[in-house]
Amino acid sequence: MIAIGCDHGGYGLKQEILRYLQEQKIPYKDFGCYGEAACDYPLYAKAVAKEVAEGKAEKGILICGTGIGISMAANKVKGVRCALCHDCFSAEATRLHNDANILAMGGRVVGPGLAVKIADIFLHTPFSGEERHQRRINLMEGEDGNEN
Template sequence: MKIAIGSDHVGYEMKRDIMAYLIEKGIECKDFGPYSTERADYPDFAVAVSKAVINGEYDKGILICGTGIGISIAANKVNGIRAVVCSEPYSAQLSRQHNDTNILAFGARVIGIELAKMIVDHWLQANYEGGRHQGRVDKIKAIEKSQSTQ
């Protein structure tokens, strides 16, 4: 599995910790920036990670900002991205199982590193169930398609 990861300046330290955690687990990941705690705008990194996921260069993405909200909103503007912001493991797991999310976001000012690791684990270990959920995912895709033709 290959994970694209990005943040803003607020999420920089947690991003580094999550990357180390993933690498320790044998998961390949790439840092899409920023590369310091100098002020940085989260939409730039949300788009870079989203494009890497959509283009198939990476299987999934992880994004971190202060709350996870802004960076997930930016990611969700990219067609084909289904980003979820989570502050606990159960929602992360269900987002994969029911919504086939491909980007996980969380907030460095909202959760600590140990909870972040638990959320990441639940999200990565869960698989999309398809079935009754597929129709809903297809409707989301249809909304994206209709927006791209306007």
Template sequence: MIAIGSDHAGYLLKADIIKFLEEKGLQVKDFGTNSCNSVDYPDFGQAVAEAVSSKECEKGILICGTGIGISISANKVPGIRAALCTDSYMARMSRQHNDANILAIGERVVGPGVAFDIIETFLNTEFLGGRHGNRVNKISNIEKKYNISK
């Protein structure tokens, strides 16, 4: 299952993404928001991140105006590696090298067509492990050092 969430600035693209994912036969759990009325992106970044961190959902997608604020919020949750991607190359590298488990996109930065390509790449790319696994473990060790890991 894919967790998805957005603030008001990502709401329209989120609706398009949900339709795109469901047409591909994927299950989606929508954590809001449900309109273009102004809301605070950290609330939705946290909700999606907690669903991924707890393994309720396999991966997550977050959308705000730029993708920056919502990805920063998600990355505060232990075990989350949210990657802000503006093209499919970044999405592929975020999965292969960083084992990213949440994709962040900016509605004001990319349109639906580019977003769909980014999402497809993100969801269909596997983590390479090896030396990259060692680096991801170092990220986990940073969380442990600051007592923020589970």
């Protein structure tokens, strides 16, 4: 299951991603927002991030105006590796190398066609599992024996 959320700046693009998920028969849970009225992105980032961190969702997708604020908020939740991607290469690389579990995009930055391609790549690219990449993830997660 994919957890998805947005603020008002990402609402339109979220609708495109929801259509894609429905067409592909990919199960999802929509955490809002549900319209274009101004709202606070940290609320939606936290809801999606908690769902992913607790293992209730396999991956997440978050969208705000730029993708920056919502990704920063999501990354405050332990166990979340949210990557802001506005191109296909970054979406593939963050899955292969970082095992990112949440994709963030900017509704005012990337168009709907490209956003769907980015989401598709993110959702279908597995983590490489290479030891060097896992070691780096462990270091990011503070599993090196040191609390950084």
